[in-house]
Amino acid sequence: MVKYEGMEFAESISANEIQEAVNRVATAINADYAGREPLFVCVLNGAFMYASDLMKRITLPCEITFVRMKSYEGTETTGKVNMLIPLQVDVKGRDVIVIEDIVDTGITMHAFMEELRKMGAKSVELTSMLYKPESLRYEDVKPKYYGLAIPPAFIIGYGLDINEKARNLASIYTKV
Numbered sequence: 648m649v650k651y652e653g654m655e656f657a658e659s660i661s662a663n664e665i666q667e668a669v670n671r672v673a674t675a676i677n678a679d680y681a682g683r684e685p686l687f688v689c690v691l692n693g694a695f696m697y698a699s700d701l702m703k704r705i706t707l708p709c710e711i712t713f714v715r716m717k718s719y720e721g722t723e724t725t726g727k728v729n730m731l732i733p734l735q736v737d738v739k740g741r742d743v744i745v746i747e748d749i750v751d752t753g754i755t756m757h758a759f760m761e762e763l764r765k766m767g768a769k770s771v772e773l774t775s776m777l778y779k780p781e782s783l784r785y786e787d788v789k790p791k792y793y794g795l796a797i798p799p800a801f802i803i804g805y806g807l808d809i810n811e812k813a814r815n816l817a818s819i820y821t822k823v
C-alpha cells in the first residue's frame with residue numbers, strides 16, 4: 648500500500664506483469680512493421696517509462712520524438728487538451744506510432760491522431776501501456792497495441808501520476 652495526497656493505493660499490476668506485457672507489444676510491432684522505419688511519438692509526461700522499456704525491445708530501424716499534453720487535473724479529466732511541447736518532426740509520409748501511457752476517455756488521442764493524419768502521416772497507429780475499455784468515448788482511438796486492459800479506476804505508478812507524484816513507481820497501484 649502507498650499513500651499520496653491523503654489517498655491510499657494498493658498494488659494492482661506488478662513490475663513483472665508490466666514487463667511481460669511490454670514484451671508482447673514489442674513482438675507484435677516488430678512483426679507488423681518489418682521492412683518499415685516507424686517514427687515513434689512519445690506523449691509526455693506519463694508515457695516516458697513505457698516508451699523507454701518498449702524502445703529497448705524494438706529491433707526495427709526507427710526514430711523517436713516527444714510531445715507533451717495535459718488533460719488531467721488531480722484525479723479528473725478536464726476534457727480540454729493543452730499542447731505544452733508541440734511536435735518537432737515532419738511526419739509527412741511517415742509510419743507514425745504514438746506511444747501513450749493510458750487511454751481513458753480517448754479525448755487526448757482523438758484530437759492528436761487526427762492532427763497527425765492532417766499533417767500527412769502515411770499511417771498513424773497507437774500503442775498504450777494501459778487501456779480502460781469501459782471509459783472509452785472515441786472508438787477510433789482504441790489502441791491497436793496495448794499492454795493491459797484495466798477497469799475504469801484511477802491508477803498511479805509506471806509513469807502515471809497523482810498531481811505529478813508517483814511516476815517513479817515500478818508497479819501500478821489502484822486507488823482503494
Ligand code: IMP
Nearest residue numbers: 693750751752753754755801802807808
Ligand atoms: P484521456 O484523454 O481521457 O484518454 O486521458 C488520457 C490521459 O489522462 C493519459 O495520457 C493520462 O496522462 C491521464 N490519465 C488517464 N487515466 C489516468 C489514471 O488512472 N491515472 C493517472 N492519469 C490518468
